Amino acid sequence: MTDPRTKFPKVNPPEQHQEYPGLDIELQPQSDIGIETYEGHGRLKGRKALITGGDSGIGAAVAVAYAKEGADVAIAYLPEEQPDADRVLKAIEDAGQKAFAFPGDLRDLQYCVELVEKSVEALGGLDILVNNASRQIWHEDLEHISDEDFDDVMKVNLYGSFKVTKAALKHLKPGASIIFSSSVQAYKPSAILVDYAMTKAAMNSMSKGLSTQLAPRGIRVNAVAPGPVWTPLQPAGGQTTEGVMEFDTKSFLGRAGQPVEMAGAYVFLASEEASFVSGETIGATGGFPTP
Numbered sequence: 363m364t365d366p367r368t369k370f371p372k373v374n375p376p377e378q379h380q381e382y383p384g385l386d387i388e389l390q391p392q393s394d395i396g397i398e399t400y401e402g403h404g405r406l407k408g409r410k411a412l413i414t415g416g417d418s419g420i421g422a423a424v425a426v427a428y429a430k431e432g433a434d435v436a437i438a439y440l441p442e443e444q445p446d447a448d449r450v451l452k453a454i455e456d457a458g459q460k461a462f463a464f465p466g467d468l469r470d471l472q473y474c475v476e477l478v479e480k481s482v483e484a485l486g487g488l489d490i491l492v493n494n495a496s497r498q499i500w501h502e503d504l505e506h507i508s509d510e511d512f513d514d515v516m517k518v519n520l521y522g523s524f525k526v527t528k529a530a531l532k533h534l535k536p537g538a539s540i541i542f543s544s545s546v547q548a549y550k551p552s553a554i555l556v557d558y559a560m561t562k563a564a565m566n567s568m569s570k571g572l573s574t575q576l577a578p579r580g581i582r583v584n585a586v587a588p589g590p591v592w593t594p595l596q597p598a599g600g601q602t603t604e605g606v607m608e609f610d611t612k613s614f615l616g617r618a619g620q621p622v623e624m625a626g627a628y629v630f631l632a633s634e635e636a637s638f639v640s641g642e643t644i645g646a647t648g649g650f651p652t653p
């Protein structure tokens with residue numbers, strides 16, 4: 363048993379900034395995506411999973427955990443994130459599973475369809491879809507959000523999830539699982555993240571609406587709502603410089619969460635253990651109670 367307040371040290375980040383979308387391997391300090399620390403128990407043996415944004419942060423931790431639980435995994439990410447993706451692909455293979463990479467930009471709807479088709483072909487089917495990729499850029503106020511940036515956030519977070527899920531549906535059989543990365547921001551939007559927060563609420567609603575629609579097909583749909591987790595999204599425009607440096611103070615447990623601490627919720631929702639769970643959002647917020 364460990365004390366959740368001290369299971370991981372405070373990240374205590376030095377001042378840093380990365381160009382969007384940022385790289386895990388340049389994060390100071392490094393985060394824990396579970397390569398050494400996550401222990402698998404065969405809970406996803408033989409499953410085939412596609413994870414968007416699987417190169418870094420939470421998506422990377424989910425990819426590593428899924429592989430350690432016995433799944434083959436395809437990951438999607440932006441081409442400039444290849445160095446992060448290489449590390450995750452190696453970790454999947456080190457776990458004895460097949461790893462596939464299909465980089466591209468989710469703002470391109472044609473890519474969304476090709477991503478699914480190529481993943482299904484490579485994996486030999488699809489059992490688990492994790493809509494995890496998202497764009498988060500802070501803005502002082504609404505007047506500072508350019509129309510183009512608003513559009514980009516909607517395109518990655520909402521159109522991307524919509525298009526990838528739509529393309530995946532015809533491949534999903536009874537027993538399949540769709541999981542969205544929502545956020546505590548869906549319930550408690552920060553003043554500087556209004557556009558992002560609205561997409562997280564929408565992803566949460568999309569998950570709940572789809573769950574009722576797909577239950578008659580035997581497909582479960584759920585979401586995970588992380589709290590503050592130490593990932594490259596934060597110093598790559600997701601938070602102000604001060605916000606990054608104060609990142610430990612944003613949870614009730616008094617420290618930032620680590621990506622590996624999110625993996626269990628995604629594993630559970632994809633697994634047989636969750637066979638009666640659909641339309642649910644699991645909060646992994648570091649203590650913030652969700653509605």
Ligand code: NAD
Pocket residue numbers: 383384414415416417418419420421438439440443466467468469493494495496497498518543544545546547587588589590591592593594595596
């Ligand atoms: P991350 O930067 O590691 O992951 C986000 C990924 O989104 C990137 O790796 C990138 O591959 C992908 N992405 C962004 N723009 C893209 C585009 N145009 N085309 C294709 N892919 C694109 O950060 P993370 O924190 O691990 O984020 C993963 C998910 O977790 C996101 O949905 C985020 O909203 C959610 N989340 C994160 C936190 C947190 O504190 N880190 C909290 C709540 C929710």
Ligand code: MG
Pocket residue numbers: 383384385386417418419439443446594
């Ligand atoms: Mg990344």
